[in-house]
Amino acid sequence: MKQKAPAYVIGHITIKDPAKWDQYRSRVPGTLDGWGGELVLRGKRVTVLGGEHAHTDTVVLRFPDIDSLNGWFNSPVYQALIPLREQAADVVLIAYEG
Numbered sequence: 628m629k630q631k632a633p634a635y636v637i638g639h640i641t642i643k644d645p646a647k648w649d650q651y652r653s654r655v656p657g658t659l660d661g662w663g664g665e666l667v668l669r670g671k672r673v674t675v676l677g678g679e680h681a682h683t684d685t686v687v688l689r690f691p692d693i694d695s696l697n698g699w700f701n702s703p704v705y706q707a708l709i710p711l712r713e714q715a716a717d718v719v720l721i722a723y724e725g
Contacts, residue, residue, distance in 0.1 A: 631692035632724045635667075636700070639682035639719045647715035654708055662699035663691040682719070693724055 642648045656666060668687040672680065690696040699705055700722075712718055 631694075634690045634693040634696040635723045635725060636686075636688040636690075636696060637721050637723065638686040638688075639680070639721075640684040640686065641682045641717045642684065642715065643717065644715050647711060651708060651711045651715045654711075655705075658702065658705040658708065659688070659699060662695045662702070664695065664699050665689050682717075684716075693722065696722055 652669070659665065665688065666686070667689050668685065670685050672683050672685065688696075690699065700720075
């Protein structure tokens with residue numbers, strides 16, 4: 628049986644409302660429960676070493692596989708946070724398998 632590849636969400640973020648962003652990011656870890664998700668990195672951009680990148684912050688989440696990642700993203704508990712996220716920041720979320 629082939630082992631499933633881990634899956635990652637990388638978020639590129641530009642914060643619009645720091646107070647709302649703090650609310651959103653404090654609630655996200657609880658949404659990972661049951662999906663095997665873990666927060667790998669929350670960081671602020673230091674410098675762009677090549678090319679162009681407009682966003683100031685980045686987040687990386689790791690999941691056991693793409694099905695777990697999709698389950699988390701589509702879960703009612705995470706979907707309920709999306710309106711707050713959209714008010715708080717401009718966010719690009721990208722899923723990767725690795």
